[in-house]
Amino acid sequence: MSEKNLIVLKNVAKHYQMGNSIIKAVNGINLKIKEGEFVAIMGPSGSGKSTAMNLIGSLDVPTKGEIYLDDHNISHLSESDLAQVRGKKIGFIFQQFNLIPSLTAKENVMLPMIFQEVKELEREEKAQKLLEIVELKERMNHYPSELSGGEQQRVAIARALANDPEVILADEPTGNLDTKTGEKIIDFLNKFNEKGKTVVMITHEHELALKHARIIYWLKDGKINKITKKEKGGWKSIKNEK
Amino acid sequence: MKTYFILASKNLKRRKLRSWLTLIGIFIGIAAVISLISLGNTLKATINSQFDIGSLDIISVRAGGISGLGPAGASVSNPLLEDDVKAIERIGSVKYAISKYTRTMKMEFNDKVVFLGVTSLPDSRRINDVYEELDIITEYGRLLKEGEEDRIVIGKNIADKIRNGLEKDLKVGDRILINEQEFRIVGILEGKGSFRTDNLILMNEKQLKELNEIANEVDLISVKVRSLEQVDFAKEEIEKLMRVRRNVKEGEEDFEVSTPEATLATVNQILLGIQIFIVIIASISIVVGAIGIANTMTTSVLERRKEIGTMKAIGARNKNIFYQFFVEAGLLGLIGGILGIILGIGISYLGTFSLNNFLGINTKPSIGFALIFFSLIGSFLIGAISGIIPAMKAANENPVEAIRG
Numbered sequence: 001m002s003e004k005n006l007i008v009l010k011n012v013a014k015h016y017q018m019g020n021s022i023i024k025a026v027n028g029i030n031l032k033i034k035e036g037e038f039v040a041i042m043g044p045s046g047s048g049k050s051t052a053m054n055l056i057g058s059l060d061v062p063t064k065g066e067i068y069l070d071d072h073n074i075s076h077l078s079e080s081d082l083a084q085v086r087g088k089k090i091g092f093i094f095q096q097f098n099l100i101p102s103l104t105a106k107e108n109v110m111l112p113m114i115f116q117e118v119k120e121l122e123r124e125e126k127a128q129k130l131l132e133i134v135e136l137k138e139r140m141n142h143y144p145s146e147l148s149g150g151e152q153q154r155v156a157i158a159r160a161l162a163n164d165p166e167v168i169l170a171d172e173p174t175g176n177l178d179t180k181t182g183e184k185i186i187d188f189l190n191k192f193n194e195k196g197k198t199v200v201m202i203t204h205e206h207e208l209a210l211k212h213a214r215i216i217y218w219l220k221d222g223k224i225n226k227i228t229k230k231e232k233g234g235w236k237s238i239k240n241e242k
Numbered sequence: 243m244k245t246y247f248i249l250a251s252k253n254l255k256r257r258k259l260r261s262w263l264t265l266i267g268i269f270i271g272i273a274a275v276i277s278l279i280s281l282g283n284t285l286k287a288t289i290n291s292q293f294d295i296g297s298l299d300i301i302s303v304r305a306g307g308i309s310g311l312g313p314a315g316a317s318v319s320n321p322l323l324e325d326d327v328k329a330i331e332r333i334g335s336v337k338y339a340i341s342k343y344t345r346t347m348k349m350e351f352n353d354k355v356v357f358l359g360v361t362s363l364p365d366s367r368r369i370n371d372v373y374e375e376l377d378i379i380t381e382y383g384r385l386l387k388e389g390e391e392d393r394i395v396i397g398k399n400i401a402d403k404i405r406n407g408l409e410k411d412l413k414v415g416d417r418i419l420i421n422e423q424e425f426r427i428v429g430i431l432e433g434k435g436s437f438r439t440d441n442l443i444l445m446n447e448k449q450l451k452e453l454n455e456i457a458n459e460v461d462l463i464s465v466k467v468r469s470l471e472q473v474d475f476a477k478e479e480i481e482k483l484m485r486v487r488r489n490v491k492e493g494e495e496d497f498e499v500s501t502p503e504a505t506l507a508t509v510n511q512i513l514l515g516i517q518i519f520i521v522i523i524a525s526i527s528i529v530v531g532a533i534g535i536a537n538t539m540t541t542s543v544l545e546r547r548k549e550i551g552t553m554k555a556i557g558a559r560n561k562n563i564f565y566q567f568f569v570e571a572g573l574l575g576l577i578g579g580i581l582g583i584i585l586g587i588g589i590s591y592l593g594t595f596s597l598n599n600f601l602g603i604n605t606k607p608s609i610g611f612a613l614i615f616f617s618l619i620g621s622f623l624i625g626a627i628s629g630i631i632p633a634m635k636a637a638n639e640n641p642v643e644a645i646r647g
Contacts (some may be wrong), residue, residue: 101256
């Protein structure tokens with residue numbers, strides 16, 4: 001694992017206007033995620049972990065503070081520039097799989113490459129290779145509706161990796177799957193992590209986080225409540241570095 | 243761009259019935275445009291051919307203000323006279339003038355009686371000029387000679403038992419009673435697919451006048467002008483002369499001098515008016531169709547918010563989303579257009595077929611490549627334009643909100 005900080009959040013806040021009141025979904029978060037790390041973000045519902053993920057994944061811009069992705073400040077980018085950043089550097093995995101129902105498994109994997117204007121032949125080759133890795137080569141011409149939940153999530157993993165992103169951002173990736181199928185999904189995430197990909201997983205399942213992550217950020221009321229790190233001999237609380 | 247077409251067509255495949263129903267507007271509009279424009283062209287071509295304008299240097303003079311296809315001048319209070327023919331022929335720009343008669347006469351054959359229009363042929367050497375004007379040749383037998391009596395030549399439809407009402411084909415050599423007088427058929431004209439020529443019955447002028455008890459009046463004067471450039475001038479000269487001869491003031495004429503060009507222009511103007519009217523109706527249908535597409539696309543954007551959010555999450559820029567929905571709307575329009583073109587062509591063929599049957603002619607529907615090409619482009623554009631607002635709405639979705647569905 002390198003010492004390079006891939007994702008840095010500096011004093012990041014995200015406030016929403018809801019009628020007359022302002023909701024402080026995220027209220028002053030500082031974190032640094034190093035390249036090659038396997039990070040879990042934990043917290044009860046309403047703790048701001050979804051908002052945090054949107055900010056890390058550059059789906060959203062912060063109300064306050066700065067976000068750096070691979071040393072680039074992305075806090076003030078336009079929607080189109082953010083889309084470019086996301087497409088290149090981040091691979092999303094969703095709880096609901098979010099495959100495009102009108103496209104086959106292979107076409108779903110090719111889609112992010114279309115947005116990066118990868119050539120057609122290259123797209124096809126890459127999609128096939130990725131589907132082979134997630135053990136879905138035989139089913140690559142099936143539509144999402146013809147695939148099981150586990151299979152759909154594996155297609156989603158392949159899709160997340162299509163543009164060789166720096167980070168895989170998984171939002172409750174096993175939330176809609178049974179334990180055994182979920183394990184397999186996490187195994188794939190581990191495999192890619194071992195190959196050097198940074199994985200950020202948002203989850204509320206303690207066991208999952210404890211078993212696989214090396215650092216856990218515990219969120220509460222829009223703030224980082226504590227940070228625990230897996231070391232020899234068990235989990236240790238560490239101080240949040242500003 | 244090709245990718246957007248593939249993505250859009252894949253999305254169209256899983257469209258629900260109601261999206262297809264919204265295409266009816268475009269479908270009917272395009273079908274109306276195609277069928278009516280092509281039928282209009284066919285009708286124009288048919289009518290023009292019915293006028294049998296072999297030569298544009300022939301001017302017709304009729305009594306009364308009535309222009310038309312019926313037996314001209316047959317029941318006019320102040321008819322043209324034989325002297326008028328001679329007077330017109332003395333005009334400098336006129337090459338010759340021929341008196342013409344067309345009368346409905348009683349025909350008996352095969353124990354059946356029918357009433358058909360019979361046209362006169364001059365007793366003079368002018369007979370050949372008339373043949374030239376009519377531009378006719380016989381398929382069977384021969385044409386009448388100068389002054390030949392008790393003989394007739396008939397058109398193709400008159401010989402045909404399906405069309406002549408006599409329930410028997412007429413052949414060269416057959417004897418037929420016309421106004422109680424026996425005639426022998428000596429020739430059957432070659433079919434031209436034109437109502438006028440194919441329904442001709444030609445008879446010697448003197449005999450036609452006798453049988454119809456015509457004294458010195460003339461139904462129609464056919465005037466040949468010396469050259470095409472002199473047609474308008476000759477028309478004015480004839481009008482001037484006839485005003486004097488009939489003692490009427492300018493603007494109060496009880497006769498009509500018509501050039502083929504003027505007649506054609508009037509007919510074409512009426513047809514154009516009809517076509518414009520129909521195109522307006524079709525446009526309304528297309529506008530309704532466009533609104534339908536805008537509506538179905540808006541629904542589709544709402545239904546697919548999650549998909550839009552996902553696409554944005556995996557790197558789609560606003561313009562990528564816009565193009566996808568834009569092209570999809572265009573393809574919807576195009577499909578409506580293709581269906582409309584198919585229906586429109588069907589209607590044109592059916593309409594032409596009916597017209598052919600009704601008039602006993604043989605025309606083909608004129609559906610130009612350009613008409614189809616522009617209909618296709620047009621229907622795609624109508625769809626795409628209708629999709630602009632929904633596509634913009636889709637493109638501007640906030641990814642965070644959209645992804646929640």
